Amino acid sequence: xxxxxxxxxxxxxxxxxxxxxxxxxxxxxxxxxxxxxxxxxxxxxxxxxxxxxxxxxxxxxxxxxxxxxxxxxxxxxxxxxxxxxxxxxxxxxxxxxxxxxxxxxxxxxxxxxxxxxxxxxxxxxxxxxxxxxxxxxxxxxxxxxxxxxxxxxxxxxxxxxxxxxxxxxxxxxxxxxxxxxxxxxxxxxxxxxxxxxxxxxxxxxxxxxxxxxxxxxxxxxxxxxxxxxxxxxxxxxxxxxxxxxxxxxxxxxxxxxxxxxxxxxx
Amino acid sequence: xxxxxxxxxxxxxxxxxxxxxxxxxxxxxxxxxxxxxxxxxxxxxxxxxxxxxxxxxxxxxxxxxxxxxxxxxxxxxxxxxxxxxxxxxxxxxxxxxxxxxxxxxxxxxxxxxxxxxxxxxxxxxxxxxxxxxxxxxxxxxxxxxxxxxxxxxxxxxxxxxxxxxxxxxxxxxxxxxxxxxxxxxxxxxxxxxxxxxxxxxxxxxxxxxxxxxxxxxxxxxxxxxxxxxxxxxxxxxxxxxxxx
Numbered sequence: 001x002x003x004x005x006x007x008x009x010x011x012x013x014x015x016x017x018x019x020x021x022x023x024x025x026x027x028x029x030x031x032x033x034x035x036x037x038x039x040x041x042x043x044x045x046x047x048x049x050x051x052x053x054x055x056x057x058x059x060x061x062x063x064x065x066x067x068x069x070x071x072x073x074x075x076x077x078x079x080x081x082x083x084x085x086x087x088x089x090x091x092x093x094x095x096x097x098x099x100x101x102x103x104x105x106x107x108x109x110x111x112x113x114x115x116x117x118x119x120x121x122x123x124x125x126x127x128x129x130x131x132x133x134x135x136x137x138x139x140x141x142x143x144x145x146x147x148x149x150x151x152x153x154x155x156x157x158x159x160x161x162x163x164x165x166x167x168x169x170x171x172x173x174x175x176x177x178x179x180x181x182x183x184x185x186x187x188x189x190x191x192x193x194x195x196x197x198x199x200x201x202x203x204x205x206x207x208x209x210x211x212x213x214x215x216x217x218x219x220x221x222x223x224x225x226x227x228x229x230x231x232x233x234x235x236x237x238x239x240x241x242x243x244x245x246x247x248x249x250x251x252x253x254x255x256x257x258x259x260x261x262x263x264x265x266x
Numbered sequence: 267x268x269x270x271x272x273x274x275x276x277x278x279x280x281x282x283x284x285x286x287x288x289x290x291x292x293x294x295x296x297x298x299x300x301x302x303x304x305x306x307x308x309x310x311x312x313x314x315x316x317x318x319x320x321x322x323x324x325x326x327x328x329x330x331x332x333x334x335x336x337x338x339x340x341x342x343x344x345x346x347x348x349x350x351x352x353x354x355x356x357x358x359x360x361x362x363x364x365x366x367x368x369x370x371x372x373x374x375x376x377x378x379x380x381x382x383x384x385x386x387x388x389x390x391x392x393x394x395x396x397x398x399x400x401x402x403x404x405x406x407x408x409x410x411x412x413x414x415x416x417x418x419x420x421x422x423x424x425x426x427x428x429x430x431x432x433x434x435x436x437x438x439x440x441x442x443x444x445x446x447x448x449x450x451x452x453x454x455x456x457x458x459x460x461x462x463x464x465x466x467x468x469x470x471x472x473x474x475x476x477x478x479x480x481x482x483x484x485x486x487x488x489x490x491x492x493x494x495x496x497x498x499x500x501x502x503x504x505x506x507x508x509x510x
Contacts, residue, residue, distance in 0.1 A: 010497045011375075011412050012420035012457035027377070027419065034457070036377060036417040038501055053501050055415020056303060056322060058381075084322040084384035125382050126333075152415065209502070 006042055009035040009050060021047030040209065053209060057083045057151035057181040059120050059129045066141070066179030067131070069114045074101040077110055079118070079131060082148070082181040087129040089118065094133070115141045115185065117177055141177065144187030145194055149205040151182035156208040157201060164204065164214050171221035172197035196221065273442055274431040281442065282311070286435040287481065289425070289488055294406065294496035296413050302389075304414025306496070308406035311439060312396035317406035319414040322384035336381035340369035342403055344392040364400050365390075371404050371424070371453040371463035377417040386416060397440030398426050401489075404453050404463065409493050413500070421493055422462055424453040425485030427478045429470060434477045436485045448474075452482035456490040 009015060015026055015033045022028045025037045026048055035041065037052040059065075059081065067079040067087060077089040092099045094109050110116065117138050118131040133139045149157065158165050158178060169176055174188035174197045186197050200217055207213055274280055284290070290311030299305035302318035325331040342365040346355050357365075368390065376386070388411070390403040401424035408422040428438040429447035443449050448468025454461055461483075470478055 008498065008502050010421065010494055011418035012455070014457075025417070029419075029458070034419070036419065037415055038412055038497060052415055054304065054413060084324055084381060086324065 006040055008039075009041050010038050011036055015041045015050060016043040016048040020045075023047040023049035025050035025052055052152050054150065055152055057081070059083050059085060059087070059123045060180075061120055061123050063120045063180040064117065064138075064178075065120060065131075065181040066115060066117055066146075066177060066183035066185060067181070069110050069112055069116065071112060072106050072110070074106075077106070079116065081120075081129065081131075081179075082151070082183055083129075085128045087118075087120070087131050089116070089131040089133065093131075110140060115144075115146060117141060117179065117185075141185050141187075144175075144177070144185040145198060147184050147186065147198055147201060149182050149184060149201065151180065153205045153208045154178060154180055154182055156213070157184075157204050159214060164217065167214065167218055167223060168197050168200045168221065171218075171223050172200070176201075272431060273446060274433060274435075280430070280435065280439075282439055284437075286430075286433055287484075289437045289485055290439070292405075292489060292492045294409055294492055296409055296496050296500040302410070302414070304410040304412070304416070306406045306409035306413060308402050308409075310398060310402035310405075311437075312394060313392070313399050313402045314394040315399060315402050315406050316391045316393060317403060317410040318389045318391075319386065319407070319410040319416070320389075321386040321414070322381040322416065323387070325383065325385040331383045331385070334382055335378040336376070336383075337385040338369050338373055338376065338378070338388065339385060340365050340372070340388040340390070340407075342368055342390045342392070342400070344395060344399070348392045348395045364403075367463060367465065368400060368404055368407065372407055372411065372422055374460070374462045375408065375418050375420050375422045375455055376411065377419060380417045386411075386414075395440070397438055397443040398451070400424070401426050401451050401453070405489050405493060409497060412497055420455040420458045420460075421490060422453050423456055423486040423490040423493060424451065424463065425482055425489050426451040427482035427485060429468060429474060429478065434474060434481055436481045448478070450478050450482055452479065452486060454483055454486035456487055 013035045015035050017032045020033055022033050026033045026035055033048045035050045037050050038054055039050040039052040041050050065081045067081040070078045070080050075091055079087040079089055081087045091106055095104045116133060118133050119135055119138060120129045121132040123129040165176055172193040173190055174186050174193050177185040186194050188194050200221060278285055293309040295307045297305055298307050299318045302320055304319040306317050308315050322336055325337055330337055342361055344353050346352050388407050390407055392399050404422055404424035412418060426438045426449055427436050428449040430442045438449050448470050450466045452461060453463035
């Protein structure tokens with residue numbers, strides 16, 4: 001396994017020196033790589049980056065997000081995705097290519113205030129994000145508790161190979177839909193379970209950078225000892241990884257795909 | 267500026283008991299304003315200032331947005347109770363000007379190209395003023411920006427230096443500002459070693475100017491250490507170094 005060096009940084013701190021590739025949240029200044037955010041550095045032979053501990057959600061193509069319908073024009077819905085850009089969901093995405101504003105009533109499909117799970121289909125810095133719900137398990141969310149956490153804590157909440165979120169879901173008998181933008185929907189039949197899951201999520205948010213968090217969450221949720229032991233062996237394989245953004249990001253898309261779409265908005 | 271009384275006594279002490287190269291006590295607390303994306307409270311001697319940062323967020327009105335970079339909007343405001351005699355809460359000429367210079371002092375540190383068509387709002391509210399509030403405001407705003415997770419090239423630290431009784435002193439207070447010989451606020455990016463604000467009120471000869479600038483930069487570096495430790499404390503607690 002590659003050696004990964006980690007340390008705490010604030011903007012302006014040197015992450016690494018030498019001929020390394022600047023990855024994310026860093027810039028190159030002469031021979032050194034400098035952090036642009038508060039966070040934890042990760043540098044190896046591929047390059048250097050900072051995993052940020054604060055900040056708003058900046059959209060990326062193919063991210064799964066949870067958004068709220070703000071309004072609609074004759075051609076698209078505008079969606080609040082907890083970002084500095086308002087996202088658009090084109091009406092053609094739902095009605096198909098033969099959509100006609102004169103014949104199709106957009107308000108019957110999605111109205112203001114509805115919450116949707118969507119994928120960012122197109123985004124670059126020159127235009128606002130375009131969403132799509134044409135994918136498995138995307139679409140309108142009928143019920144659930146909506147909570148907001150810092151988008152920087154999302155990878156930690158999902159955990160290594162989805163371990164953290166699976167633990168919370170199993171222990172609280174709830175279904176949790178996580179958007180990369182930090183908006184989370186907790187749904188389930190049991191009210192106590194939902195409260196328990198929300199508490200656990202808030203603890204993960206506050207203590208995201210601390211070690212042994214998954215274990216403490218298991219204790220909080222009273223996960224039986226036998227399960228803890230078996231999961232611990234899995235954890236030790238994961239070794240010292242506290243936050244591993246890329247790996248987790250690639251995992252979570254599967255995770256969110258499990259979301260059901262009972263209303264069938266497509 | 268005409269100096270009316272002795273501001274430094276025989277033992278070399280200033281009006282508030284400091285020696286000429288001594289900073290007032292500086293304390294910074296990060297993240298006090300829950301509704302803001304980033305915030306900081308700075309206590310710079312008797313100055314008490316809250317800085318809050320919102321954004322990057324959508325720009326309203328939309329015509330203010332820039333297609334290639336982010337807009338920074340800054341508001342420096344003194345509370346009516348922050349001074350000896352009540353200050354009108356309406357923005358004065360002085361506040362408008364300070365808002366502008368603070369914005370210009372912060373902008374070089376921000377990577378604005380990362381957030382096109384967005385805006386960053388910086389609010390600086392002076393709760394109690396005792397000279398040097400623009401410097402304290404810049405230092406607090408810089409911490410608040412870092413707390414908000416906005417991409418920055420470096421932190422911005424600010425400190426004033428000036429001339430009192432023909433001596434160059436660091437961190438001018440209110441009395442020294444009003445009755446002293448010169449006041450020079452400086453904002454500085456400590457890692458990039460670049461100055462982002464340099465103002466001068468009063469007269470200095472070239473030698474005095476250089477000494478004054480050096481002293482101000484030295485003050486900025488001390489402020490930087492406090493900014494740094496306040497951020498580290500908030501995000502990493504007592505752990506200064508990451509465990510391997």
